[in-house]
Amino acid sequence: MIGTSGAQTLSLERSPETGRIALTVDDVSMIFARGNTSVHALDRISLEVRDGEFIAVVGPSGCGKSTLLKLVTGLRPPTGGRLIVYGREVTRPRGDVGIVFQSPVLLPWRTILENVTLPIDVLKLDAARGRERARELLALVGLAGFEKSYPNELSGGMQQRAAIARALVYDAPLLLMDEPFGALDAMTREQMNLELQRIWSASGKTVVFITHSIPEAVFLADRIVVMSARPGRVLRTLDNPLPRMRSLDDMLHPEFGMLVREIRGLLGGHVAVGESHGGRVDW
Amino acid sequence: MAGVLTGEGDPRAASSALPRWNTVVLWSRYGLPLTVFVVLMGAWEATIRYFEVPGYLVPPPSAIVRALWSGLMSGLYLTHAVVTATEALVGFVIGSCLGLTIGMIVVVFPTMERIVYPYIVALQTVPKVAIAPLMVVWFGFGLTSKILVVGLVSLFPVLVNVIAGLRAIDQDRLDLLGALSASRWQIFRYLRFPNALPFIFAGLNTAIVFAVIGAIVGEFVGANQGIGFLILQANYQLDIAGAFSLFVILSIMGVSLHASLRWLQRRCVFWMASSEPVGGGH
Ligand SMILES: Nc1ncnc2c1ncn2[C@@H]1O[C@H](COP(=O)(O)OP(=O)(O)O)[C@@H](O)[C@H]1O
Ligand SMILES: [Mg+2]
Numbered sequence: 001m002i003g004t005s006g007a008q009t010l011s012l013e014r015s016p017e018t019g020r021i022a023l024t025v026d027d028v029s030m031i032f033a034r035g036n037t038s039v040h041a042l043d044r045i046s047l048e049v050r051d052g053e054f055i056a057v058v059g060p061s062g063c064g065k066s067t068l069l070k071l072v073t074g075l076r077p078p079t080g081g082r083l084i085v086y087g088r089e090v091t092r093p094r095g096d097v098g099i100v101f102q103s104p105v106l107l108p109w110r111t112i113l114e115n116v117t118l119p120i121d122v123l124k125l126d127a128a129r130g131r132e133r134a135r136e137l138l139a140l141v142g143l144a145g146f147e148k149s150y151p152n153e154l155s156g157g158m159q160q161r162a163a164i165a166r167a168l169v170y171d172a173p174l175l176l177m178d179e180p181f182g183a184l185d186a187m188t189r190e191q192m193n194l195e196l197q198r199i200w201s202a203s204g205k206t207v208v209f210i211t212h213s214i215p216e217a218v219f220l221a222d223r224i225v226v227m228s229a230r231p232g233r234v235l236r237t238l239d240n241p242l243p244r245m246r247s248l249d250d251m252l253h254p255e256f257g258m259l260v261r262e263i264r265g266l267l268g269g270h271v272a273v274g275e276s277h278g279g280r281v282d283w
Numbered sequence: 284m285a286g287v288l289t290g291e292g293d294p295r296a297a298s299s300a301l302p303r304w305n306t307v308v309l310w311s312r313y314g315l316p317l318t319v320f321v322v323l324m325g326a327w328e329a330t331i332r333y334f335e336v337p338g339y340l341v342p343p344p345s346a347i348v349r350a351l352w353s354g355l356m357s358g359l360y361l362t363h364a365v366v367t368a369t370e371a372l373v374g375f376v377i378g379s380c381l382g383l384t385i386g387m388i389v390v391v392f393p394t395m396e397r398i399v400y401p402y403i404v405a406l407q408t409v410p411k412v413a414i415a416p417l418m419v420v421w422f423g424f425g426l427t428s429k430i431l432v433v434g435l436v437s438l439f440p441v442l443v444n445v446i447a448g449l450r451a452i453d454q455d456r457l458d459l460l461g462a463l464s465a466s467r468w469q470i471f472r473y474l475r476f477p478n479a480l481p482f483i484f485a486g487l488n489t490a491i492v493f494a495v496i497g498a499i500v501g502e503f504v505g506a507n508q509g510i511g512f513l514i515l516q517a518n519y520q521l522d523i524a525g526a527f528s529l530f531v532i533l534s535i536m537g538v539s540l541h542a543s544l545r546w547l548q549r550r551c552v553f554w555m556a557s558s559e560p561v562g563g564g565h
Contacts, residue, residue, distance in 0.1 A: 092464070
């Protein structure tokens with residue numbers, strides 16, 4: 001990949017505080033009322049994410065994963081329970097979490113650099129420093145030299161890298177990713193997983209990563225939260241014993257396969273997710 | 284408007300490959316249409332001469348060219364074209380600005396919508412040119428009555444498109460800004476307005492066509508100058524070649540107004556690949 005050397009020059013590394021809690025999801029429920037029917041999306045979810053941890057959330061589609069992320073950002077209030085981000089209860093959006101969506105969501109009228117600095121503009125942070133930081137991050141995600149390009153000149157994978165840079169550009173210590181690589185082809189996806197691991201370890205962020213690919217979750221995460229179908233509940237949280245930094249070859253490890261199988265077993269009947277295509281890398 | 288977004292022009296303009304100017308391209312782009320035009324005119328001229336169609340029914344192209352030439356040389360067409368263009372342009376600018384402003388207010392302040400929208404819908408269905416006679420009664424034979432008619436007909440396509448454009452926002456984009464705790468104004472500035480630009484230009488493109496129609500209709504109803512006034516005069520005198528030559532003037536006016544707008548559109552909405560605007564006309 002293009003800019004792997006960028007990590008050394010990154011000026012925004014933070015070292016996670018061991019033992020500090022980044023995110024607490026405390027008994028959170030979410031019921032959407034739609035006319036006279038209601039959708040029970042989340043049912044008494046509780047979760048704790050430590051500072052600097054990489055946590056993956058897997059579950060069948062429609063089980064409320066995206067809803068959970070929206071609650072964490074404060075875009076909507078939960079119908080029950082509370083959420084705490086770095087010690088402060090979430091009551092409204094505060095601009096202290098970074099988000100990456102499934103689609104890049106870049107604004108076509110802004111250059112790549114301007115897209116990455118959008119949070120700087122909105123949060124009214126120091127523009128000159130923001131641009132500096134955006135350049136570093138673009139190098140980190142392998143997009144050095146594309147600052148002046150427009151989004152429609154970049155491939156899907158490159159656009160998603162820009163979206164990641166945008167989520168990192170303001171000092172939000174918590175990064176939320178909602179199936180960020182779901183729209184990418186298998187090869188690009190593997191590359192992005194490797195790079196995300198590198199970016200995560202270089203930046204020291206806390207990451208909550210939603211996916212419906214079980215191998216992707218096992219490859220990336222320290223812990224994997226397995227959710228049930230609607231209403232979404234936490235079925236189990238599994239620790240991932242595989243050491244860092246992981247390589248694609250680690251997916252051949254027996255431990256890797258065992259963990260994948262265990263999660264698949266938990267998801268049981270409703271596994272419309274991460275289905276094997278017979279190959280080793282089944283995403 | 285372009286300055287609000289970025290200072291830079293189209294990045295693709297430089298990189299897009301220029302077409303190769305070989306003879307085939309030249310022929311298919313200019314030669315062929317020109318040939319077809321000449322053949323059509325020739326056929327028209329020949330038909331009229333052969334069947335001896337009287338000039339006061341359908342004039343031959345040669346007569347139209349003669350009328351056009353004398354109208355241009357005497358300066359008559361220019362003086363009156365300036366009048367019509369002024370009415371169309373001033374009315375267009377007033378109407379579009381009003382449409383833009385009302386549209387933005389309606390979208391940004393939802394309570395205003397409940398007050399204003401019923402009138403918009405009601406007026407939308409009325410053919411706006413129908414009030415032209417009233418305008419002449421109220422404001423006389425001069426420019427004002429025409430400018431008001433033009434303003435009214437160009438207001439609606441812009442208004443409807445502004446509202447549609449400001450509303451047609453992807454939920455993910457709203458969430459992106461929402462999660463950054465963006466204010467209503469910031470969402471407008473960074474998202475809604477640029478997002479609405481292609482729609483606004485779709486509205487403006489319709490409005491500019493309506494503007495010329497509005498000016499002509501206004502002049503038909505009551506005026507003592509302008510191209511519409513000249514067309515009426517030519518008709519009364521059964522000077523059909525003269526009327527046709529005025530149509531030529533009108534279409535030149537329409538095409539150049541439309542082209543200028545397209546030029547502006549390419550600058551402001553540089554990120555849209557296609558040259559055709561999104562959304563319906565009105
Ligand atoms: N704004 C909303 N209004 C009503 N229902 C919603 C809304 N957002 C999500 N839902 C419902 O909540 C459930 C969970 O949705 P979502 O969080 O998107 O699931 P996932 O991301 O796991 O696929 C779905 O059944 C969905 O239809
Ligand atoms: Mg989802």
